[in-house]
Amino acid sequence: MKLSVVVFFALWAAMAQAQYFNEPVDTTLPSPQQSLGHAVGDWHARHDQIQRYFEQLANQSDHAMLEVIGYSHEQRPLLQLVISSPENLSRLDDIRQQHLEQAKQDKSIASDAPIIIWLGYGVHGNEPSAANAALVLAYYLTAVKTEEVAAWLSRAVILIQPSLNPDGHDRFALWANMHKGSTPVADPQHREHIEPWPNGRPNHYWFDLNRDWLLLQHPESQARIAQFHQWLPNVVGDFHEMGTNSSYFFQPGIPSRNYPLTPKRNFELTAAMAQFHASAFDERKQLYYSEESFDDFYIGKGSTYPDVNGSVGILFEQASSRGHLQESINGLLSFSDTIKNQFTASLSTIRGAVAKRQELLAYQQEFYQSALAQAKADKTKGYMLTDDGDHSRLHALLDLLQRHHIAVYPLNRDWQDDDDNYLAGQSYFVPLQQAQYRLIKAAFSTEKNFKDNTFYDVSSWTLPYAYNIEFKAVSREPGRALASQQWQAKPLLKQSLAAGAYAYAFSWQDQQAPLLLQALLAEGVVVRSALRSFSALTNDSTVQFPPGSMVVAAGLQQDKEWFSHLQQLQQRYPVKVHAIHSGLTPEGSDLGSHNFAVINKPEVLLIAGPGVSSTEAGEVWYNLERLAGISPSMVEPDRISRINLSRYTHIILADGNYRQWQDSHSSLLKEWTEQGGVLWGHKDGAAWLAKAGLLQAGVWQSKEMQQLIPQQDLSYADREALAAKQRIAGAIFSAELDLTHPLTFGIPRVRLPLFKNDIMLLQPSSSPFVNVALYSANPHLAGYSASEYVPKIAQGAAIIAHNLGRGRVIGMTDNPVFRGYFFGSSRILVNAMFLGNSFNAPLQAE
Template sequence: MRLVLTLMVVLLSFSSVAKPLSYYFEQDVKFDPSIPTPKQVLGYEVGEWHVRHDQLVRYMEILADKSDRINFEVIGRTHEQRPLVMLTITAANKLSNIEQTRQAHLARLSNNNDKAQDDPAVVWMGYSVHGNESSGSNSSLLVAYYLAAAQGDEVDELLNNTVILLDPSLNPDGLARFANWANSNRGMNLSSDPKTREHVENWPSSRTNHYWFDLNRDWLLLQHPESRARIAKFHQWKPNILTDFHEMGPNSSYFFQPGIPSRKHPITPDENVTLTKAIANYHAKTLDKNNALYFTEESFDDFYYGKGSTYPDVNGGVGILFEQASSRGHVQETINGTLTFPFTIKNQLLTSLSTFKAAVDNRTALLDYQAKFYNQAADLASDESFEGYVVEGASDNTRIEHFLELLQQHQINAYPLTKSLKADGKNFSTHSYFVPLAQPQYRLVKAVFSEQKTLLIILFTMYQAGH
């Protein structure tokens, strides 16, 4: 009889993991009642089910319709024709002049004497580039609701000092696939057993996009429409902070950058790490306040510039990776205890809000760093022992056409040779192109075209020491 009662208690405790808004937000946060909550649109509490991409888009559309702080935009479409959504969020009086704000932000990058005064910091919030790491996109419902409906001095200060670009789903096709998996394999009474079907997704999983490509490796290659649309928008604004919300194994806790100190790309300025550490203090304070475990400066590197958390580092911004232990469904037993989907969502919300606080407090430093990053390019190029790179284009017109298109998407300048030349023992025809170092994208040119062997030496040394 005692065993039966115990089993009934366990079943009842997992009949639902639904949490109200009061679970996610502090009690003193007041919201505009004219702005619909996620539940009023979805029909369920955030975290009770995995949000479908179409539901996510619909909620963002409604927020933009109801709030004068938000502009809703479709910047592209996936292979499966799902919309790539971008919300531009700022104070209502600034949103009406958003194009003027954007142009002023870019103008500072070519004028080193134009110090940050009242200019807003641009913050890009990117969620769930891996479709089955869905706490990010589900938390974006709450982030968008907060930005649309929260009232008070704190949110007013945020909106007056930032332009927030909110990308609620970096991988719509993957997110849709995983929502279908998690929801269709969810029982009336939830199972926390890691071996149940809900927690063991079939190959090829929902991590990738339609073509099973990892979009978090495509920020440089730009082979997919999701990435091409994103990079175009990135360079329209050149954000000061870009966040990249992920998940990791269920038996971990929570990670935020900086990553392993010895595994930073040598081209990334040290000031970037200084700013990353300053921002990290806000995440630590927030998670400490909420009794959430976390770690930093471990496990994750900042070397490859083709990821969401590193591409900003070579473009004058600060990229920040977040990794939340995943429930991979609605609830799962872990070595740290029971992990619920709402808990994972809340952590992503908390560090979204701490990012906003950090952006406001460090606004001047972020803007001045970015301006210096680009305005120093000419001086850095003049210190090099060579002027640039020559790429032969005569052998394959189609290939060189795609190459030039890729450079253009990254705002890298290339020029056709006006006469043939010989360099490093090689002959280059007038069909070749010259990529100079002396241009605003100096650091990205160096990163793409030069060989970086420092990290390999470090890793080899670490391997030898460990064995």
Template sequence: MRGYVFFVLALVISSWLTTLSNSVMAAPVQDYLPDKVKYDPKIPTPEQVLGFELGDHYLRHDQVLRYMQTLADTSSRVSIKKIGQTHELRDLVLMQFSAADMQPKLEAIRQQHIEKLATGQPAQASDVMVLWMGYSVHGDESSGSNAALAVAYYLAAAQGEHVNRLLNNSVVLLDPSLNPDGLDRFAMWSNMHRGSVASADPAHREHIQDWPTGRTNHFWFDLNRDWLLLQHPESIARIEQFHLWKPNVLTDFHEMGTDSTYFFQPGIATRTHPLTPVKNTELTKSLAAFHAQAFDQQGQLYFTQESFDDFYYGKGSTYPDINGSLGILFEQGSSRGKIQESINGVVTFEQAIKNQVTASLSTFQGALINKKPLLDYQADFYSNVDKQASDDPLNGYLLSEKHDSFRLNALLTTLKRHQIEAYQLTKDLTLDNQNYGKDYSYFVPLAQPQYRLIKAIFSTQKQFQDNTFYDVSAWTLPYAYNIEFKPVKRSWGLKTREQAWQVETPKLANVSATLNEQSDYYAYGLPWDDYLAPKFLSLALQAGIIAKVSSEPFNAITQQGQHSFARGTILFAKGVQTQPDWRAKLTKIEQQTALTLLPIKSGLTPIGADLGSRSMYPVALPKVLIIGGKGVSQYEVGEMWYYMDRYLAIAPTIVEANRIAKLDLSRYSHIVMAQGNYDQLSKSAIENITAWVKQGGTIFGQKSGAAWLVDNKLLKTSYLSKKEMADRFETANLTYGEREALQGQQRIAGAIYKTELDLTHPLAFGYSHAELPVFKNSTMLLMPAKAPFTTVAKYTEKPLLAGFSAARNVEQIAKGVTLIAHNHGKGRVIASTDNVNFRGFWYGTSRIFSNALFFSKVYSTKAE
């Protein structure tokens, strides 16, 4: 009897699961769209092109593109524009929707729109509005990209007064997939882990992605933090189009935790950046009323003014706010698969798509009703620039970098991509006893259309109305590039070129010295201060060229006479080379890197060590192992990989932690540990690593990777943990409602600190100034080691440069250690409190990472 009951119960459960599964499998595109709307039968639906209905499978990027191209081929309302490619060579496209008779005139419409903003003309009711719809910058938040097909079909095929009015009054730019590489990674994961009957169990493998997740791009970066930083081709292409069109509204469709409902802006009012106009928030609220009405009609749960903020201008929903547009964030509770249980009931992929479509259409409705206010707002944003600049006590900012033109040009290029103009000095300038040479100094005036963005980029704000941040609290770009900058209150005596700096194609180096195979120079010197010097060295070592590095400064005789060489100079000496064509190989590398070697006539130096001295250390090509896998930050590992790939021409080996115990470590020179939980390393793995270091390996750890080195007695110092730092704050008399404010005080969401480098240490080779800005987003803090000469960099007495940090944290961090290094047996241990490659744009500290790879055996410091 019990068996029969069990059998019947099993049949009932199976039937229920099948019914539930079928109910969420998919839906015809019209089911995602408003009722009682007729569609042009000549325009294919997604299911007609793809062979299945929306929601049946997670779409790959090629399927998204196939449908979008079909719309462009069949609808007179649509055109498609390729705007770039991803790292994995997937096409980035921008769909352009308008009334059919406007399509041939889109370029003229765009130019008129931009010209009116540039000339300060007031908006007219007849002006065309520009709406930008952006979907799924996080690849595993793909309900947006799947919804984009339904929205595109609506714009291409819907009939009736509403859609006609929309397309006659606006150009709708639709970016269906902001992160194609991540989108495909997640689509593959989700589709391969489901059957015909979907599992709603949150523990099912479909809902738990492997490492790295589909959230990130090819190099495991969060592209939603790259709108301002512009380190990746997806962001560069998108920002170019953004400024070509300057949309009135830009939407940014995301997903959040499964137990959440649906969020739309405005966010938390007190966490809006002060440079964002109040009118921006008011208009955002106006549009929010239309989202609320749409979701009310459908009975869908939603919320506003919680969790999310509008502070960091490097996100898709905030970058528009500092550029005269309205950025709107949408967040859908994620099914992270076909179907998943939540506290609000079962979340289905189909419903997630429908909610994203609903918010897209309510955006159209709200924008149409608010067309004139939106146009007026953008016109006023730019027409008021001159007055804002004239009222500002500052005139602009000076940028100066004498030793490394690459970093300087990289910063100028980023500014230029944001439509910010910089002007080179035509005359040397002395200001506050500081000399700014005309050959390497630039002025960024505030009196230009991007006034507000300039203020944001150069901001060193430390005090805020609300100290809780969803993302970073500072991103001062000159600090990131380690470029000297100075606010200028008056421009008296400041002479600049009339034409603004332009991005130039890198020039070939002057290679005449090495082109002649008969040249009989004793050696060639490579200064280490240029950002691409490590890449030059890497390519030379890969070509079999023998190199040494000078640990002390020296003078040598060159073609131009006596020349001073700093610590860290790389030497390619004739007498030790084994390659008969080594000069030709160096010439090729000069051309690749646009760097010029300095020919040295003799090994006998007028000042300092001779070139055959013991202070000239051999340099080897590093073979790098990065420990990754579940529990390790995919962002930080990706940043290391990206830096090595792009700027060192080195391919690291990335290995999951659970494989270390059985790995032959002898083939590697370096092991790198990023932020992560390394409890998964077995006892045998730890023993393997420890023995490898003692035998001569170099291990580098940052943040919790550095803490692991301490815990496992490889790094001979101590540290203050996150908990120990948090315990310094009083909690006895706080109410429950104050807990979030306390957490904001205890953490460092992302601030900029000043450190002091020991410029004589090999890990500081290439730096000309002892003061170095670092990015800090952790309260973990290394303590000074007892042994002398082990501290490479420490925080200054007053270290906070920009962003928020509670006074108690700043006091504790002051004079603490950020970089420490010493011997361990025959090996070396290097630890950093901070992330030296943060988000790929912290050029100032990434040199420490390359120095750790190339020069770890140049120093020798006992730990005890």
């Protein structure tokens, strides 16, 4: 009886796998079907089911080893299954070390050196064919005993990351499974195929993790990049899905849209690999295409980051069934069909990489050697970075560079370059003469002109601009002024506060200051903010405090434990706190003056739901938590009239479509604001506030801006070029701030870089004190913009803020928290949370 059960399960597994491959398998190993309880593709496998199968496989196969390389925001494990021959696995670390030395140290390549193949699946959670194909692939590589597979495992180390976004993956799997009928419904209008907001594509905070390879704002990306640099794979497979009516895409993409620093040889190898994909799909008579639709420009994506790091990144896109079965122009598309195509491309990637092993190994070595040669010939020798008083923001940038294996060196003596003086302890040098030459050039690029102005994603991502750190390309190295050791993060600043002072104060400059403030407010500590600079007597000396500095006056405290809270929280947040001995100040207002504004604990409502951009709402949510310690309440737009608004101090409208709101909604928000609330809107959120009469500002809408682009004498073939010119896919512009305005407190310089990916513009106000930031006279810093737009942007307002009754309305043309890494402009939003009621700017009409 027992034997018959074993035979039954073996036959059942063989029948289930036959839809994907026909080679005989080792029946002693568990199949995905046995682990899941159903054939792959019958249901959407959850992340925990994928994990369980990989654990079973790694426990029973001598060809596989499973690692947990990190955890997602929702604490799901990030998995990496390493597959190779038993001999390779037994000396895996030696192989890895040898591989890194061959790549970067110009050592001869051993004839038997394995190639490293990285296959990443499911970075977009609602593109599930990839993660489910990883199940089939893992079984195939370990259970199939053909000579070809044995040769692959002998000559390659294959790294499988089955779900790069497990939180989004499970969000989608639950949706698809909960709507599956006993007979699959192929109707595209069926609920199964129409996900609710925010859908399964993004991660927990609704970020697109495929845009985070360079920015590394999330634990999923940080774990992934740590593994990337531990292994330096030769080939990276990046598996995605696209529209249901498509077929199958593999790179090369559009040749004119490749990133210019990527070597030509990379694209030649990509094209050579494409021959293996084409052959595999030809054999199965499956439709496919390449050299269209997708580019290879933005280096922060899964198929392009490898290209500037010595690998060959290859994008794959499968038409999506968005459920279990859906009608398409190519006939019925089943979930199992999509999985099989991803499995086919996975095998062709391995087959091509092993066949091109020596060429790929040689290319990677040449990549790094040529990088050093190009760095030596480059007139620019590196970049100087300058500390502007916000150590946390600067160190966040230095930490990001370090995660990308970019070396940064502090100055240990003062150094001068032309008229610029760089002080020891406050200046840092990023030399170009290092292996990451191409990545550094890309990260610091301020290019504005491009061979092809059509971009699938952004055209600029300049890291120092995003962090608002002053930087300069220098044509010589600092020499003896340079420290011998790379920068390393230092332990948190901890201090012992003396009890009994008249007051305690800390500067608003450092990025950690808002976190300390919010923590104090949460404990009931009473805090005031200086609206002007002042000096005060401390134990050591007279200390100058800039505008925005926070003061905890002993005489205002009601909680007997307030000083204990202050001591404990200062240990958590590395902000220098000064003990002040008198309310009488040597300079500026005394501590009892009206120039110290009351700071109340923010209670924030973020409008988040259908109609609102989930990406931008998620960026606000994430940055409020990370930079201000505020977890907002979130409410869908259609619920705002049914909730108690009086409990909130702030309401935020991110970019989105608010057309469903009627005059009654405008009246509701107007009444709430007049009672003392702070109403914030950016991009189309600001445009709606203006249209509703809540933000007193004119708007140059997108249609008006597009009319600046000549459209005469165009042929039908010019459609795409015109569309590319009419949009700003993603560029960086500068604005001039009023640094005396509370919304700008803590920002070190008048000029602030802003990220722009929308052509809507707020018009400046004629009322005094209302224009918090206007675009610079020459605002274009980096990225592509049609030349016709730049003069118009120079006439626009970046930030407008004014009174409305006892409340305040703030509008911003751009998204201050773009992709979570624009730390410089994010301070505007943070200031609005704590200082939004501390300015007084009545409109002239009032």
